[in-house]
Amino acid sequence: MATEETLVLIKPDGVRRGLTGQILARIEAKGYELVDLKKFTPARGLLAEHYAEHEGKPFYEPLVEFMMSGDVVAARVAGHRVIEGFRSLAGSTEPTTAAPGTIRGDLGRDWGLKVQQNLVHGSDSPESAARELGLWFG
Ligand code: IDP
Ligand code: MG
16 A cells, blocks of 8 residues: 655745744654655645635635745655644644644744634645645646
8 A cells, every 4th residue: 555645834934933844853753754845935826726625714815815925835745644643743723722742732823813824734634635735746
């Protein structure tokens, strides 16, 4: 069986705050493999496809604007059960209540904005991972 892969994004807040290395180090320290990495400012079209499931929600436009506001680091990450494992490392969506010990719980906070700036994205299922890796890594 091929090793499972997931898409991790370090969002613009993580890159701007200089947390890229710390976040990637947590992934490596957990034992997952960084297969490929790229850094660029994503275009609206890519983000619209990536976040299609959220279209129409109140935070959708702020989310897209936020994600276009600077460079993102995209990582192809591999390992047995990495999809579930990275979601566990990341912590829950809302950084105020994300568990301490997680990326969002240790390094994130609520800034009182229309969208939660919560440092990272991780694919949430094998179907999402395949779709998102195709979008970001082609
Ligand atoms: P996830 O990143 O934990 O999987 P999703 O529900 O997929 O969370 O939402 C995508 C992103 O949209 C979140 O990471 C966060 O940045 C933002 N977001 C989600 N729900 C809300 C909300 O209720 N208010 C503000 N921002 C939100
Ligand atoms: Mg999600």
